Amino acid sequence: MSLPILKFDAVVVGGGGAGLRAALQLSEAGVKTVVLSKVFPTRSHTAAAQGGISASFGNSEEDNWHWHMYDTVKGADWLGDQDSIEFMCKQATEAVAELEHYGMPFDRLENGKIYQRPFGGHMAEFGKKPVRRACAVADRTGHAMLHALYQRNVKAQTHFFVEWMALDLIRDKDGDVVGITALEMETGQVYIIRAKAVLFATGGSGRIYQASTNAFINTGDGVGMALRAGLPVEDIEFWQFHPTGLYGAGVLITEGVRGEGGYLLNANGERFMERYAPTAKDLASRDVVSRAMQVEINEGRGCGAGKDHVLLKLDHLGAEVIDQRLPGIREISIQFLGIDPVKQPIPVVPTCHYMMGGIPTNYRGEVVDGVDEKIVKGFYAAGECACASVHGANRLGTNSLLDLVVFGKSAGNSVIEFVKNMSEAKELPENAAEFTLARLAKLEAATSGEKLADVRRDMQICMQQHASVFRTQKVLDEGVANILDVYKRTQNLYIDDKSKVFNTARVEALEFLNTIEVAVATMIAARERTESRGAHAREDYPDRNDEKWMKHTLYYSKDNRLEYKEVHTKPLSVDYIPPAKRVY
C-alpha cells in the first residue's frame, strides 16, 4: 500500500515549549518547517508548569550563572553532563529575556524588572543560602510561556499540523533519519512526511505511573518511536516524584508555595524538613523532600485517617500574597479538594512528575547513539523527551522550562545548520511505511484479546508498586517480571472502535504502545543500578557509588539490552565540579 508523501525541510514533532521554541528558530530562518502536534499547541503540557523559569538575573539579590551551574550539577547528583549544564545556565538570562521580548507577561518588581522567587535547590555562593532565581508569572508560568511562544509563532507564520500524531521514525540503510509516518486524527489518514531533519519535542511520559501530575497526553511517544527505531533511551530509571502532588487528585501544587514561605507539616504538626535539610529546609531538592515525606508517612507520622499524606501550610502568608502570587493553586485546591489554603493546609503526597531520562543528545540537540556517542544524522531532540543531560539524576525546579527554550533553540540552530547545505532530503528507503502499516493493521484486525484500559491500568499499578520513591532489589526483580508480563499482553491489544474519523480509542492505543516501552525501560534500568543517586533511591544500597555508577545508562529495547557511557566531566569553559556529598 502506498501512502501520500509530504515534503518539508524540517519536521518538528510536538508543539509544547521545546517544539515551539525550535519552530520559531526555524521559521524565522526561513526553513520550510511543519510542526506536528497531537493537540492544539496551547493545550500542550507545558501549560501546566507553575512556579517559574530559572535565570540568574539577580534582580533581587546577587546571583550568577556559576552558582546556577553548581546547583544544577549538585541537584543532578553528579549524573548531569557538565558541558550541557554550563551551556544551559550560561544562556539562561538571554533565553528568558527573549521570552520577555516575545511578550511573556512576567510579574514585576517595583523597579520594573522581572519578579524572582526562591525555589528548591536554588542557592547563592555554591550552596550556602537560598537565592531568588525563579522568574515567575504568578503560579502560571508555563501557561504564560506556552501562549507567548505560540503567539510568536503566529507572528512568524509557522506551519502547523494540529491533531496529528507521529507514529514511527523512518531511517535509511545508513541509519540516518529521513522522515516519519504520521496519523491525521480528523480523517484517519496516514502519511509519510519526508524531511531533511526530524526534531522530536514530544514531552514526557508520566502516565506510566498511576499517580501522576502529568496530562493524559504525556505518553512517551518520542521515546517509544526512538526505541522502536533501534535507538537508545538514556537514564530512564530516574523519575522525579514531585513532593507536592494534590492528595487523591495528583494535580501539581507548585514548589513556589514553599518558595513564597509555605512549609510541610507531619501529623504531629512538626516542620519535619528541618531535620532532613537544616539549611534549605523545605527548599531542598525535590528528591530529598519527597523521600523525607515518604519516610514520615512510612514511620506513621502521616496525616489523615489513612496516615498517608502530609500537609502543606501556607495560610500564614495571608490572603493577599496568596491571591497575588499563588492564585492558581488556591483555585486548584478549592476545586479538587474543597480546601481553601487561605484557611487550611493542603494535603499533599509525592507524585510522579518528570522524566529525567530521554533520547540521548549533546548540548546542540543532536541525537547521539551508543557509548561513543555517534551522531544520528537528521535526528534532533529537545525538552523532556531528550536527555542532554542537564537534569542527571534529579531535576531542579524551574530548570525544565529553561531546558525547553535553551535546547529548543539550540536544536533549532543545529537543524538550520544541517539543512542549509542539503539540496534534497535523502531518499526514502523502500517500503518506508511498512513497519507502521503492519502495526496499524494488527490493531485493526484484533477484535478480541486484551482490552486497552485493562493492560494500561496494570502497567500503571506495576510501576507505582515497583518503581516508586524507594526501591529494593526484590521489589525491582518482581517489577521486571511483572512489567514484561504486561508487555507480552500488549501483543494481543484490541479496541472496539474501528472507525476512521477522529478515532480517539485508536490514538490512545497507539500512545499506550509508546508508554509501555518507557515503562519496561524504566524497570529494567532501575533493577541494574545498585546505588542511590538523585531520584533513584535504593533502600538496599543507600549510598551513591561514584566509582561504579557515575555513568549514564543506555537502554535498547531489542533484547532489553543495557550499556553504560561516561558522564561528561568537561564543562565548556569553567572548571569541572567534582562530586561531593550532597547536603542541603
Added chain:
Amino acid sequence: MAKTMKFSIYRYNPDTDAKPYYQDYEVELGEHDKKLLNALVKLKEELDDSVSFRRSCREGVCGSDAMNINGRNGLACLTDLDSLKEPVVLNPIPGLPVIRDLIVDMTQFFHQYHSIKPYVIDEQPMPENERLQSPEDRKELDGVIECILCACCTTSCPSFWWNPDKFLGPAALLHAYRFLADSRDQATNERLNDLNDPYRLFRCHTIMNCVDVCPKHLNPTKAIGKIKELMVSRMV
C-alpha cells in the same frame, strides 16, 4: 453500593451515522470520581471506547474538554458530578461544526483569535535583558492572560452563532484587549482601527453569557467595554 450516574450523550460519527442521536449510559463511579471528566474517562474505558471527546491536563489549564453540560458550556475536568442533574445531557459546544460526538471543528474560533494579531508588537531594538514594566502596568494584564482558549465563552455567545465569520467573539476580543492593555505594545492605533467595525467588535450586545460560563472566571464583557472606552478616548 457503588454510585451510578446516568448520561445522555450526543453521538455522531460521519463514517456511519446519517444524522446525530443521543445515546444513554449508566456509569458506575469510584470514590475518586468527582469530576465529569472522571466519569467520561471511565465510560470510555469500561463501556464504550467509541465515545469521542478531547481532554488533556484534567486540571483546567489546557482548555481541551469544553462541552455543553446540561445546557451550559463548561470544562468537564472542572465540573463537579455532584452539581449535575441526571441524566446529564452532554452536547458539543454550540455554533461550530461537529467532527464527531463532542469534538468540534475549532478552525473558525482560532481564525478569529489569529486575526487580532495575538502578539506584542514592538519593533524597537530589544535591550540585552528584559524590557522594564511597572507592577501597575503589569497589573492591567491580570484577568486577561489567564485565558485558556477553551471556547466556552465564544460558543455560548448568540452574536457569534449568527456571525461566526464576522464577529470576533468574546475570546478573541479578550485577547485583543490583552495586547491593547500591555504597556509594551506599540500598535494601539492599528489595533483600534482594525476593531472599529460594525461586526468585529460592535456585534457584542452585552448579553454576558461569556462571563457566566468562563471556567477561569474571566470577564470578556468588561474587556470589550474597555476597548470601546479606548476608542472613545482616542476620538476626544
